[in-house]
Amino acid sequence: MSNNNSISSKSFKTNPIHHHLTHEIIPLDFNSVPKLPDSHTWSTLTNSDPLNNPPESVPVIDLFDPNAISQVRRACERWGIFQVTNHGFPTDLLNEAELQSRRLFSLPSDQKLRAVRSPEGLTGYGLARISSFFPKRMWSEGFSMVGSPAEHARQLWQHDDDNDGRDYFCDVMETYQKVMEGLAEEMVSLMLGSLGLTNKDTKWVKPKKGCGDAQGLLQLNSYPVCPDPTRAMGLAPHTDSSLLTLLYQSNSTSGLQVHREGIGWVPVHPVNGALVVNLGDLMHILSNGRFKSALHRAVVNETHHRVSVAYFYGPPKDVKISPLIQLTDYCHTSLYRPVTWKEYLDTKATHFNRALELIKK
Ligand SMILES: O=C(O)CCC(=O)C(=O)O
Numbered sequence: 001m002s003n004n005n006s007i008s009s010k011s012f013k014t015n016p017i018h019h020h021l022t023h024e025i026i027p028l029d030f031n032s033v034p035k036l037p038d039s040h041t042w043s044t045l046t047n048s049d050p051l052n053n054p055p056e057s058v059p060v061i062d063l064f065d066p067n068a069i070s071q072v073r074r075a076c077e078r079w080g081i082f083q084v085t086n087h088g089f090p091t092d093l094l095n096e097a098e099l100q101s102r103r104l105f106s107l108p109s110d111q112k113l114r115a116v117r118s119p120e121g122l123t124g125y126g127l128a129r130i131s132s133f134f135p136k137r138m139w140s141e142g143f144s145m146v147g148s149p150a151e152h153a154r155q156l157w158q159h160d161d162d163n164d165g166r167d168y169f170c171d172v173m174e175t176y177q178k179v180m181e182g183l184a185e186e187m188v189s190l191m192l193g194s195l196g197l198t199n200k201d202t203k204w205v206k207p208k209k210g211c212g213d214a215q216g217l218l219q220l221n222s223y224p225v226c227p228d229p230t231r232a233m234g235l236a237p238h239t240d241s242s243l244l245t246l247l248y249q250s251n252s253t254s255g256l257q258v259h260r261e262g263i264g265w266v267p268v269h270p271v272n273g274a275l276v277v278n279l280g281d282l283m284h285i286l287s288n289g290r291f292k293s294a295l296h297r298a299v300v301n302e303t304h305h306r307v308s309v310a311y312f313y314g315p316p317k318d319v320k321i322s323p324l325i326q327l328t329d330y331c332h333t334s335l336y337r338p339v340t341w342k343e344y345l346d347t348k349a350t351h352f353n354r355a356l357e358l359i360k361k
């Protein structure tokens with residue numbers, strides 16, 4: 001039982017302390033392994049097959065549809081995940097973000113490791129943050145940023161010849177976050193509006209205009225071609241800790257699945273130009289449990305390198321999220337204690353899937 005294949009950077013090998021830390025947080029050099037290492041082999045039981053013909057499929061909502069609002073409410077109550085079309089986010093920008101993600105992940109492993117995320121850090125290159133809760137490693141790598149990725153981009157692309165490419169990468173990622181933030185705000189308004197709330201009721205959840213408070217995290221996910229997909233896991237089951245996550249998955253390749261009580265794992269197949277809207281735990285708290293956060297995972301395949309781009313949207317730093325009073329019953333029973341995004345992330349980092357339960361009153 002060795003994880004040693006996941007250590008590929010020479011500089012890390014020479015330092016035992018560093019070695020120990022990075023052992024946990026750096027991804028495998030996927031190109032260098034012809035067969036699935038033991039460290040990445042999951043039991044087939046945990047990888048139960050998704051349903052080929054689920055009795056229901058994940059809703060796809062056309063935001064131009066006059067009934068979109070009630071469809072959104074129903075999807076939030078029943079699924080906690082849905083796809084939207086006619087969302088207004090520029091297709092070019094989605095495609096560019098995918099191309100730039102592929103460019104980053106196709107860099108040699110030691111080059112990517114120069115931008116490795118620090119153990120306590122939020123940004124940079126590395127394994128999924130939830131890795132520490134599972135005995136086996138996942139078949140994926142990620143790159144996260146909050147606002148400008150310039151610092152990590154300088155570590156990734158160090159040569160003068162790379163200047164243009166590096167600047168372009170940063171431009172695409174910064175623009176992507178700005179535009180996504182607007183769409184995420186609109187989606188929150190739409191969801192809460194579907195429960196009869198007005199913008200006035202929910203103003204405190206949003207950033208004050210012009211305060212420059214970054215409140216989203218952008219994460220590029222990469223799932224390399226896998227020699228034995230039935231025994232590997234791309235991203236283990238989890239709920240997101242955001243208010244909501246807007247996910248772009250490249251068109252050709254399925255991988256995302258959502259767990260539906262009483263049914264099993266249901267695939268979320270890519271729909272051309274659509275975005276996946278994924279409700280996070282903070283939305284569950286805000287809605288006093290009326291909306292659910294979706295338990296989801298990503299699987300891998302033998303032929304395609306899958307890439308996804310996830311924008312996690314949350315409240316400004318100092319805002320405490322608690323159930324909206326309008327959504328509590330006549331006794332005003334609110335089910336959860338007030339919590340900031342940071343406090344919730346810390347709880348999740350320690351207790352993982354018990355976090356929501358621990359915030360319960
Ligand atoms: O790649 C995907 O489809 C899922 C990504 C995801 O769930 C996440 O980044 O939290």
Ligand SMILES: [Fe+2]
Nearest residue numbers: 238239240296
């Ligand atoms: Fe997720």
